[in-house]
Amino acid sequence: MTVAALALCLLLGFSAFSSLALSLDRHHRAAFRTPVPKRRAGGLRAAGWAGLALSFAAAVAAGGWNFGPVQWIGSLTGSALLVVALMAYQPGWLRIAALTALPLAVLMLPLVLTG
Template structure:
């Protein structure tokens, strides 16, 4: 298990789960102080599932099927705990934190592939 692959998976899972959480009207209202429109909610759902799917693909590709899938479940759980903590204590910070996770994933990807 390499730390850079865990960071990549955690960033992608966090961004994906954050998008899924923000697609729900209650969490969107807490974070943005306005209701989510139907188009925005649909876009957030698609982005969320894409992030989770990309994290699974990265885990299995970089660590193998046997270990990558287990590692992915662990990072998905950790990311879910982070999203719940943000939604519970600082819902307005979830969007910037999720947007910060994307450049972290972009930096971690070439390091995981070639490092």
């Protein structure tokens, strides 16, 4: 797996875990200072699971079925640690970081496809 593919998996995993964390009332209150509306919680959960699926697809496309899932688990570990650290120390920054990670993932996509 190339560095660009690993970065893509990390960015997608970070955004996905951020969405899943913000779908929970406790974490949503910490980041937004308001309870999570039911409609938003469902959308955040759907976006989180879709992000994890995209991250898995990117890992398998870049590393094949032999190494892709193993490297995907490693990138999920790193991205989950980043989400936990942000939720613990600066929960307000989580939404900004997650929204910044998505355009960076889109920028990484051409590098992964060509490399």
